[in-house]
Amino acid sequence: SSSLLTKLFDVDGNVMNLHIGDDISIAGKVITYAAGTTELVDLVDSSGVALPIAVGDTIKFSADIGAPWEDTEFEVVAGNTLETLRADLEAELAAESDGTTVTITSDGKFLVTAGETAIDSLKIEDTTGTVADIFIFADIAVETSVESNEFVGTSVDISGTEEVTADLSLSDMAAALQTAIRTASSGTETVTVQADGSISVTGSAKILNGIALSCTGKTEFNTYGIFDTPIAVGGSGKTAEGIRTADYTTFVTAYDSLGDPQIITLLFAKEIGVSNTWNWQALVPYESGEYPSQDTGTLTFNSDGSLAAGGAQITFDPDGTGGVEEMVVDFNFGTAQEFDGITQFSSPFSVTIKEQDGYASGTLDDIFIGDSGLVTGVFTNGVNKDLAQVGLANFANPGGLLKAGDSLYTPSLNSGVAQEGKAGTGGLGVIASSTLEMSNVDLAQSFTEMIIAQRGFQVNARVITTSDEMLQEMVNLRR
Helix, strand or coil, X not given: CCCEHHHEEECCCCECCCCCCCEXXXXXXXXXXXXXXXXXXXXXXXXXXXXXXXXXCEEEEEEEECEECCCEEEECCCCCEHHHHHHHHHHHXXXXXXXXXXXXXXXXXXXXXXXXXXXXXXXXXECCCCCCEEEECCCECCCCEEECCCCCEEEEEEEEEEECCCCCEHHHHHHHHHHHHHHHHCCCCEEEECCCCCEEEXXXXXXXXXXXXXXXXXXXHHHHCECCCCECCCCEEECCCCEEECCEEEEEEEECCCCCEEEEXXXXXXXXXXXXXXXXXXXXXXCXXXXXXXXXXXXXXXXXXXEEECCEEEEECCCCCCCCCCEEEEECCCCCCCCCCCCCCCCCCCCCCCCCCCCCCCCEEEEEECCCCEEEEEECCCCEEEEEECEEEECCCHHHCEEEECCEEECCCCCCCCEEEECCCCCCCCCCCCCCCCCCCCHHHHHHHHHHHHHHHHHHHHHHHHHHHHHHHHHHHHX
């Protein structure tokens, strides 16, 4: 009873395909047995269909009372009631079979008790209406009673509408149906959800007929929502079929054009009576009435377990306001006749989405420069994106370049025109990223000059030390 209507399958495994924003119509009739005061023009038959009796119509009585009875006609005028018709019929029959009585039963039938003469083939019909027979009776023996074959009554339409929402459950639908029935009947009928998913109605003091739940264009749901038999006073009835939920469920996260995650739920149900066939439904976020397209499908498998056919492209608007681009999601269930995607074997269900090419929003976290000089950005959402290309240039005479300071050079007539290109092409070198460059000076000469400078410093230090010692001796001699 807690199953959501947007996630339901019929008993054969076909997708109900109800969407948020769909309107489910509730229809039917509450029939009350006619009483003597009921006007003839208000009568309905046992199915709740109005009898075609109108003011000015002619109602005919016919029977075999000992001998064929001459037909007697009754003209309908405004205000005629069932009691008016009963009294006229009783008078006509009693004139032919003394002691004959006609009464109206509590369940809307005529009860005829024959008097001194048997009454056979009694019939009451509207000779001007489209439905001829109103009452038909079996043969009535002397001093015995027979009821008419059908009852007549009055009816009130059961009507209502329930909008499908994301959290509308079967029990919610049953409650809506109960409210609609009680509103029409002023009774205490109850509506419950059975274990097989069918909806059951228990009547009270009135007859319920033609109850149906329907949604435009939803064939599977409309078939489910039919109550195919009337519900008698105090009786019960239920939808002709039950309902089921998915056999298996899996999830995948896709990302919209702003990088927001959108959860897609995939439901799978095995189709009953059809080998190697599964029906699926994708539940995606969308606004009421903005239905996704191609959100259901069928997977079929070969006898060896490989995929025979399947796949879909779903289109939906996650927010319905145009704030993000419409999403188009391709489901790649695998290659037909191959085992590179979803398969069917005798093993536990384990369908998962291996990969998806969307991503959340992210910021630049690091960069990497390849041998070819391609600058790749590493973002916090795990995406690597090419950002720039480092160019290289060569000259026919590099020695002819003019120094511009700060390790910069400018071309000259002597150097020739720059020959630009990507690293590793056209005789250009490659780029070694994150590598320290070796010294570009003469190391031996530099080391020699450093040693000479060190020795000069040592000599100067000695001179200072000797001068200090001589001055110290002079001071000592004076003492």
